[in-house]
Amino acid sequence: MPELPEVETIRRSLLPLLTGKKIEAVEVYLEKAVKPSPGKLRDGLPGREIVEIERRGKYLTLQLDDGQRVTFHLRMAGRLVFMPVSAPLEKHTTLSITFTDGNSLRFVDPRKFGTVVYHAPSEPPVGLRKLGPEPLTTPKAEVLARWQTAAARRKGPVKGLLLDQEVLAGLGNIYADETLFLAGVRPERPANAISAREWEKIYESMITVLNDSIGHRGTSQRDYVDGLGEKGYHQVYLQVYGRKREPCRKCGTELVYTRVAGRGTHYCPHCQQ
DNA sequence: GTCTCCCTGTTC
DNA sequence: GAACAGGGAGAC
Structure with a gap:
């Protein structure tokens, strides 16, 4: 996807x-x-x-x-x-x-x-x-301000906010899960309960995840190929997405698969709080 | 703001 | 043979 x-x-x-x-x-x-x-x-x-x-x-x-x-x-x-x-x-x-x-x-x-x-x-x-700003070229302070403003008036899960294309453009199910894993934040946490420190961690994680994936020419979990029909290889580096019930690469705990914001969601119950 | 629907290949 | 995957438009 x-x-x-x-x-x-x-x-x-x-x-x-x-x-x-x-x-x-x-x-x-x-x-x-x-x-x-x-x-x-x-x-x-x-x-x-x-x-x-x-x-x-x-x-x-x-x-x-x-x-x-x-x-x-x-x-x-x-x-x-x-x-x-x-x-x-x-x-x-x-x-x-x-x-x-x-x-x-x-x-x-x-x-x-x-x-x-x-x-x-x-x-x-x-x-x-109606699309929100670009994650990789918008200044950090602006992205954080946008997230925190949006979070203040919604009590839905933080993952739902990351997926909202009007808040910020480009994240889908794979990179929302991967970003939250790297940030150590549980996807189902209410958006309005995320601290400023955590938003900053989420931001840094998102930038890392997106840049790493672009460096690997994208994730070919299923159908995706580039304009020449060639697969990417970021799927090799995925930490949680598509790894239902497999051990966490960091701590070995069995990963949890559940439904958050209407999407299949993967996280580590030990590394993400 | 939240729910439903659009589709078909793949997985259970 | 059913359940599932999932982004976004449009309906509630």
Whole structure:
């Protein structure tokens, strides 16, 4: 499931492949995933060049030379992969953008949750418009202030706050669990009961976890691959996520699996208090 | 603010 | 053969 490190890895892998490429055609195979309509993409994209690729949270945006954008959200299982036009069409392909040089960008999404939006810069999709700031480039003091302000008016679990994309963009289930493990904080603790000292620890842990994962080209626990179809290897370094009932790597205690904020949640009952 | 639904491959 | 995985939009 692509979260910030995976989407950033996809962005970096696609950037040299797509920059300057001229679009020849657009094939849409799952109409309802494409907004405002497949026809608008088929009319607007051919002839345009890709000038830049931007990531915000888990959204990836292609910028075109006429200023228009194509914004993807891969949700749980989406893959965005560069390949020759001649490559066989994979099952569950949502859309293919073909380029004049014989290559194409395929959006393959078995769960059919992913979305593609063609839009002007002034009219981003609703989720992107409401998105909180970027974890890795926003000053620490600002992130801490944002968390603590949000925490003050909610008594739900701290993990739910970390997953809230309007508070801060980019963390999903894997990195919320990993961040809280490294911080030594239990995911179900009420957000308004976390001390300033603990918020600081959570911040430092989040930065470490995200940077480590980007360094490892993301976590390929299940479907995730980069823009060239290559897996990441951060799954090797996961401390708690996906390790239900296995021993904690720090203390050996059996890890707990439970449900917090509506998500499957992993933690160490000894290391996290 | 909280709940439901969207989907299908994988796991139990 | 059922339960589960899960981000976010939209409904309550």
